[in-house]
Amino acid sequence: MSDQEGKDMKGRPRGLLSSWRFVGVLLVAIIVYSYGWRVTEIDLQTLVTGAPDIVHIVTQIIQPDLLSRDRAYQSAYAGFLLPCGDPSPAQATRSESEPYLVLSQTCGSPGEPLSVEGFNFRPNTRGTLRWTPPVGTQRSLQHFDSDENGHFVLGISVPEVAESEELQQVEAELRWSVGLPYPSETARVVFEKMIETVFLALMATSFAIFIAVPLSFLGARNLTGGHRGTVIIYFAVRGFFNIVRSIEPLIWAIIFAVWVSIGPFAGVLALGMHSIAALGKLYSEQVESIDPGPIEAIRATGANALQTIVYAVVPQIVPPYLAFTIYRWDINVRMSTVIGMVGGGGVGFLLIQWVNLLRYKQAGVAVWAITVVVWVMDYVSGAVREKIV
Amino acid sequence: MLDIQNLTKVYDGGTVALKNVSFTVEDGEFLVVIGLSGSGKSTLLRCINRLIEPTEGRIIWDGVDVTQLSGEELRKVRRRIGMIFQQFNLVKRSSVLTNVLSGRLGYVNPWRSAVGRFPKKDVDKALGCLERVGILNQAQKRADELSGGQQQRVGIARALMQDPRLILADEPVASLDPATSHSILRYVEQLNKEDGVTVLCSLHFLSLARAYATRMIALKDGEVVFQGLPTDIDDDRFKEIYGEDAIQVEIR
Numbered sequence: 197m198s199d200q201e202g203k204d205m206k207g208r209p210r211g212l213l214s215s216w217r218f219v220g221v222l223l224v225a226i227i228v229y230s231y232g233w234r235v236t237e238i239d240l241q242t243l244v245t246g247a248p249d250i251v252h253i254v255t256q257i258i259q260p261d262l263l264s265r266d267r268a269y270q271s272a273y274a275g276f277l278l279p280c281g282d283p284s285p286a287q288a289t290r291s292e293s294e295p296y297l298v299l300s301q302t303c304g305s306p307g308e309p310l311s312v313e314g315f316n317f318r319p320n321t322r323g324t325l326r327w328t329p330p331v332g333t334q335r336s337l338q339h340f341d342s343d344e345n346g347h348f349v350l351g352i353s354v355p356e357v358a359e360s361e362e363l364q365q366v367e368a369e370l371r372w373s374v375g376l377p378y379p380s381e382t383a384r385v386v387f388e389k390m391i392e393t394v395f396l397a398l399m400a401t402s403f404a405i406f407i408a409v410p411l412s413f414l415g416a417r418n419l420t421g422g423h424r425g426t427v428i429i430y431f432a433v434r435g436f437f438n439i440v441r442s443i444e445p446l447i448w449a450i451i452f453a454v455w456v457s458i459g460p461f462a463g464v465l466a467l468g469m470h471s472i473a474a475l476g477k478l479y480s481e482q483v484e485s486i487d488p489g490p491i492e493a494i495r496a497t498g499a500n501a502l503q504t505i506v507y508a509v510v511p512q513i514v515p516p517y518l519a520f521t522i523y524r525w526d527i528n529v530r531m532s533t534v535i536g537m538v539g540g541g542g543v544g545f546l547l548i549q550w551v552n553l554l555r556y557k558q559a560g561v562a563v564w565a566i567t568v569v570v571w572v573m574d575y576v577s578g579a580v581r582e583k584i585v
Numbered sequence: 586m587l588d589i590q591n592l593t594k595v596y597d598g599g600t601v602a603l604k605n606v607s608f609t610v611e612d613g614e615f616l617v618v619i620g621l622s623g624s625g626k627s628t629l630l631r632c633i634n635r636l637i638e639p640t641e642g643r644i645i646w647d648g649v650d651v652t653q654l655s656g657e658e659l660r661k662v663r664r665r666i667g668m669i670f671q672q673f674n675l676v677k678r679s680s681v682l683t684n685v686l687s688g689r690l691g692y693v694n695p696w697r698s699a700v701g702r703f704p705k706k707d708v709d710k711a712l713g714c715l716e717r718v719g720i721l722n723q724a725q726k727r728a729d730e731l732s733g734g735q736q737q738r739v740g741i742a743r744a745l746m747q748d749p750r751l752i753l754a755d756e757p758v759a760s761l762d763p764a765t766s767h768s769i770l771r772y773v774e775q776l777n778k779e780d781g782v783t784v785l786c787s788l789h790f791l792s793l794a795r796a797y798a799t800r801m802i803a804l805k806d807g808e809v810v811f812q813g814l815p816t817d818i819d820d821d822r823f824k825e826i827y828g829e830d831a832i833q834v835e836i837r
Contacts, residue, residue, distance in 0.1 A: 489674035492636050493740075497747055498664030498691020506699045507687045511678045 253556050260560030264380040265373035270318055272296050275363040276310075277303035278354065285363055291316065295346070297368055306356045314368050317346040323370035327355050330362035342370065382558045386543060386565045392460055393542035394569065396535075397528035399464045404471030405521060411437075411472070412479030413505065418491075419483060434480070441473035445531050446538055453539035460541025467528050467535065478520045479513070486512040519581045526577040533566045586611055587633070587751065587783065592642035594628050594807075602628040604807040606642070610785060612750075615777045617798035617815075618787040621827060625807040626787035630753045633785070634666045635659060646751070664691025667744025667782075669773070671756035673736040677729035681720070681739050684728050685711040688746030707746075714742040718772055734765035741772050752776065754786035758793065770797050791818065 272295040275285040280303035288296040293316060300311035312325065325337045335355060342348045348368075357364065379387070413419055415433035420426040448466035456462050490508040499507065536544025543562050550559040587610040594603040602625045610616050618626050631637040633644055635651060644651040651662055667688070675684045689707045690698055697703075703711075715721045718738040723731060728739060737757060744752055754773060758766035774797055776782045788794045794801055795815040803811035803818075803826040810826055811818065818826075 487677075489670060489672050490676045492631075493668065493670060493674035493743070494676075494687055494690065496634055496636060496663060496666070496668040496753075497688050497743070498660040498662075499687070500660060500695055502699055503690045503695055506701075507679075507683075507690065508676060511676045515678070 256556035257560035257563055259557065260564050261380050261382045261557040262561055262564070263377040263383070265377045266375045267371055268374045269369055269371045270295055270321075271367055271369035272314065272317070274299050274312070274366045275302065276354075276366055277361075278357065278364050279303070279305050279359055281361065295368075297366060299366065304354050306354050308354045310352050310354050312350045312352060312366060312368070314342065314348045314350075315346070317342045317348070317368070318370050318372065319344045319346045321346075321370045321372050323348075323368055325350055325352070326367045326369065327357065328365040328367060329357040330360045330364065332358055340368075380561075382561045386546060386561045389536075389543040389546050389562075390565050390569055393532045393536075393544075394529060396460050396463045396532045396540075396542050397467065397525055400467035400471055400528050400532070401521065401525040403464065403468040404475050404524070408472045408476040408479055409517070411476045412483055413509075415476060415480035416483035418486075418488065419505075419509070433476070437473045437477045437480070439473075440469060441477060443470070445470040445535060449535045449538045449540035458539035458541075463532055463535045463540030463542055466540055467531055470531075471524055471528060475520060475524055479517060482513050482516045482520070483509065522577045522580050526573045529573045530570050533570070586645075586647065587785070588643075588645040589629075589633075590643040590645065592629070592632060592644065593640050594625075594632060594637065595640045602807050603632070603639075606804075606807070606809055608802055608809060608812060610751075610783060612783050613777070613781050615774065615784045615786065615797055615799045617794040617801045618785065618804060619789070619791060619794050619801060619826065620787075620804035622789075624804040626804055627755050628807075629804065630668075630755050630785065630787060633751075633753060634663050634668060636668075660691055664747050665750045667747045667749035667752040669737070669740050669744055669752065669754040669757045671759045673733075673740045673760075675728040675736055675739055675743075677727070679728060680724070681715065681726055681728055681731065682708075682711055682724045684739050685714055685724075685742045685746055688714075688743035691747065711742070711746060714745040715739075717745065718742050733761050734769060737761065737765075737769050738772065741769070741776075745776070749782055751783045751785065754784060756787050756789065759789055766793065767796075773797070791823065 272288070274288050274297040276299060277285055284303045287298055287302060290296060295314065295316045295318075298313045298315070300313075301308075304310065317323070319342055321342050322339060323342065324339055326334055327337055328334045335357075337352055337355065338350065340348050340350055411433055414429050415437060417430060420430040445466050448469045449462060452462035452465040452469075453459075456465065486509060490512070491504060494504045494508040532540070532542045532544070533547075534544045536542040536546070537548040539545070543566060547559055547562040547566075550556070550562065589609070590607050592603050592606040593601075595601050606625075606629060618629065620626050628637055632639040633646075633651070635654075639652055642652070646662065649662065651659075654662060676687070679687075683701075686703050686707060689703065689711070693703060693707065712721060712724060715724055718741050720731070720735055720738050720742075723735060728736060731739065737760075740757075752773065757773065758769050761769060770786075770793065773784055773786065777784045786797070795818075798815045801811070801813065801815050801818070802809055803822075805826055811822060
């Protein structure tokens, strides 16, 4: 035995042969993968250089516009003359209860330091200091927080704005949230569309069941038997399944969006079409793998074809059919979230719209809703399948 | 009377399962078919109720040529021929009662039965059959919850529902232990003796065949090599049927 090792059947040293084969395989692999690397334009550097762009999007998406609260605000004004003239504007009148602003000087020129002091504002609240020239646009100068007495002092410099004989306005505005948080408008729209999405998947799956179940019997080799006519039906049905299944739901959605116009109905048809083929194939394969024993036993009792299917075939296929169907619904919920992108209705339409408008906080709501629904569906379908199989 | 004439079966692949098999079964006989695995026993039994289409030959049952029947006529013949299988062939996920009731499918309204409805008298009959094979208390269980021997009793009850005049038993005890084998064959024997049902039963073990058969035939490579009484099989005959290297295994 020992001198046989290391040699092939003709007695040549095996090491050389296998090492040549190894080198050949290695060469082919190198060629294939280097070509693949080039045609797919893999550029790992961009993963690093492009990162800052995505950070902005991701941070917005993980802070979705989910809840909103009503806002209240409080503001006070002070006049400022630029440049100084006659008469210089008066300081605001002091009040015991109303908020007011006091400036360190009421006239001056750009660049000069200016201190703005606020009194009687809402305590511990964030606010913005703005400068409104008589002509031109308003500027935000800085954000600040009032202290526990509703007081603040801000050191600024007079901004570079056009000179005017009219008063410049210095405004401090505080904003805060009041009342309980409630779902934002975005959240409500997403919720509505999410319901539409889940039902879109449900309707598509249900339509598919009604067509796929009868077809699956025709597409099962063990039931179609040996007659020439039934064999033709078998091949026709299987061919239909394979062709339709090879066309992605997104393509079907584009077709149906033109056919029945954009909307959830197009989505139902697109997903339904794909599901008929996908379910039909799984169903027929299930029928083909059932135990033939009960079938011959039932036939032997003198039962007809329908009775044989009802008593020998159906009890064997119901649990796997249910499992496949729930799994398909699960897939369809996932698919229906993207099918809207090509006009198939559902939450995908909102998502693609917001992404195109760069409204990532809203897009974030859709993304989170999809995540939650898909996760829940996945869990539920897993649990149900475990129960019945 | 069942008269098998020149029965030949050639499968699509060219395998010849039965070669020119002829024999007769008188009413009330317990005819045991013995032979090695692959000798054609199962094919023979399945040709009789046309679960398998014979290639040539005739099967005359009470003057009717079964090989010429089709559709409704064939189903009417089938419903009087009960069949018991080696693997029991129960619908595992259905209840015992449903399995037994399915033996009645050849008699009931097909549309009503398709939605699972059986006449009251058939349900009573099914319970009676289950009582007869001693598993009435298992009626509501799922078939696959029962032991092998119990499942075969369900199989017998299902055949009983057909009011059979002939029972085809294809290796009914090959999946069971010796003690259970005897109890199952005794039920079959009881049907044969008390109800006068003709039995055509294939068996592996000569000892079992000798215990129950009123007459025997032996198949070898699809041909009948022996017809006669159980006591006629001596050592030479045995070697002829089972081959030179075979030794007898006793099941008592």
